[in-house]
Amino acid sequence: MNEQNLPADDLERALRDRVELGMPATIARLSDLVRIPSVSWDAFDPAHVRASAEHVKQLLEDTGMFPKVEIHQHEDAEGRLGQPGLVAHRPAREGFPTVTLYAHHDVQPEGNPETWNTPPYEPTIIGDRLYGRGSSDDKAGVLSHIAALEALRDVLGEDFGLGINVFIEGEEENGSRSFAPFLAAHADELRADAIIVADSDNPDTETPGLTVALRGNTTFDITVRTLEHAWHSGMFGGAVPDAMLAMIRLLNSFWTEDGSVAVEGLITHSAEVEARSEDEFRKEAELLDGVQLISSGPVDARLWYQPSITVTGIDAPTVANASNTLSSEIKVHVSCRIAPGQDVDAAAEALERHVREHAPFGAHVEVSNLDKGNAFLVDVDGPAAQLMLASMRDAWETEPAKTGIGGSIPFIADFVREFPDAEILVTGIEDPQTMAHSPNESQHLGVLRRAILAEALFLARYQRGEAAR
Template sequence: MADVPADLQAAVDAVLPDARRDLDGLVRIPSIWADPAHREDTRRSADAVATLAREAGAASVSVLSAEGGAPAVVAHWPAPEGQPTVMLYAHHDVQPTGGDELWTSAPFEPTERDGRLYGRGAADDKAGVMTHLATLRAYDGRPPVGVTLFVEGEEESGSPTLSALLAEHHDDLAADVIVIADAGNPAVDVPALTTSLRGLTNIVVEVSMLERAVHSGVYGGPAGDALTALCRLLATLHDDKGSVAVPGLVRGSSEVPGMSEEQFRGDAGVLECVDLLGTGSVEERIAQQPAIAVLGIDAPAVEGAANILVHRARAMISVRLAPGDSTESAFEAVREHLARNAPWGVGLEVSLHASGEPFALSPEGSVYDLAREALSAAFGSETVEMGMGGTIPFIAEFARTFPGATVLVTGVGDPASRWHGIDESLHLAMFRRCVLAETLLLRSLAR
């Protein structure tokens, strides 16, 4: 296993203090594009990233958006003669907090505890933004290859206008290699290249039983309530072991060794008395099998509930799709399952709310070899290839738009980062390793 050259280590260590300061500044901006109340904050976040790109020596910087879309930042460091161009992707928008009062420290006030930086976006994905910028600073704004920095502003909303943005600015974004810093590593000292991601289909299910709500004592018994019917219907989505029970969904397998059940329990916070769902290895259940969860139910609150039969109820379910499946066929499979299992002849409406295709990469070729070497040298341990249970729909979009480019999916998170959750955090020592790896990769890619 090769070492990172001493000059690169010194250059990275020299820029890390300012990178950390600027990461703190980005975390302080509540760039929740999905919330209309924070649209201006997201624009402010894009402007902040654009300023940082200029300070890092970019020859040109633009803040772009497709019609109705969030602001994205595109910056260029032109390629020296004969050298390839590398796109460095990250996103500056973040998830809602899930309740500020639930956080140990304020979600938009970056706070360091025990070697981790806590704050919304600290890991997902403002650390990715600053990994790219710190790498460019380590080269004093003169990287050995061409670089296009592309920082999106609506990834957490499903990138709805990304296709239009890529089409409109295709030539400006074209690259030989695309590095997407939006995944994770299995441990803070074990680097990974993510080679597969599950897809996502969010479905709204609505059942109706009565024309209107009626008295539960006068009519209850012969007349049922829609909320009970909905609960019975949702219960058919899993078997007794917790495996998804919808026929027609793709199920894969994996020979990649994954984490133990004990480690998974700790990382996920599963209560000691609760069984893990499904069968197969943890790796297979996370990355190669479908999963279904109920995200929310429209129903009367317990406090103040009246003695009436609810006439209509609906739920949002999230279906994660294994690589090899498609959102179209998965939606049809779920819709048919719900229709077959709807109890008591209830009225049923099933509609698609949002979707993102699953994706798999073939980690072969010289670029992947160089990436493995760079990651292993920076982390001091062998690089692993892993599937990811989450969904990043835009990766397939990049692959379709730039079919000649090699796509590398890396990340600055670990299982304790709690992406999208309460007390999201970044392991600061791992952040340094990620910057080292990317700095070394750019040098390795120079012909």
């Protein structure tokens, strides 16, 4: 029997068995990749990111599925050379569709090693989790693609018709600064009918999630000045507005009394969400006793479909260095999440207008270092989206959730711009206990196995034309 014509039940069973048999090798290769401290931030040694890229290149070459696998670096808009990313391209046979698989091999810094229960770059299995920086975000995404491709190859045979492109980025954790030039340079090699982005999460370890909404993001600095230089607070305090007072008043104007965003021009997206217990959410967020939630409406609507503003940094005298002086200048860094459906340029204009209109006491304000990423909405009725939901349902043996994410993946907008006709599917290998970006990051191995199977099922069915039915 031609294995590409296997009955649907036999195909699923064969892929399930192949993924299960491959898990020990998948975990071992993921562990090897975790050992490479591929932090892409500017202050860290880029040689580690290069080593990680070379390692992933070898993994892709070992599949035997690609005529060539190449590492590339491209300059960003400011002329800075980006970190190494990988491109692999297997052309489709005539009449077959093409899928592009995305993940990233760079990681966040480990932070204070003393806050880790295990060494950050020594993969450690405890129970059903593999601990280590990047074990989930997003080296598990890299291995989920590779393992799914290997299952597809071994079940269908090496001559299957589906086109496969792979793009493994090297600087997602550093803002994907050269992402757009990278896509433009390799558009012909990465163009596809569907794009799978394995860099999101699932509602829990037993329920798969297809991310259908991402908030956009704009970040910027605000500098407030009121004096030429600092003065003794006893000499002028009470009559002269210092920069700290002005900054506090300005920042407070961002929110209403209940913590909702109060910036005119920022919108809220309207979509239904399932009810979630606020008590359960409080526990998940580890709120301290007596601390209230902010804003209003269903919890997930607040997280996925409403704007939010967070002050993430302040340049001001520290408590240890505080003196009795009026500050002449204060600087803060602000992050604003933009609701799906709003153009980020319009949101950024609304925020800057608000800052200038709400500067108290005639304080001088400056907005600088503006960075923007658009929000994203998925057409869940698209054929590839429907096929992915079905594949998740079969792999996880439960109904998948269509979820939003309060965070942002700005490079999705670059995919949309470069490949407007492609269906973009944001899938996940994380769960609420993954602790991505935090100490003690881990990957749940059961989630990894089911994510691999769901992708393998999707690829096999997509190349058989099931998305078009």
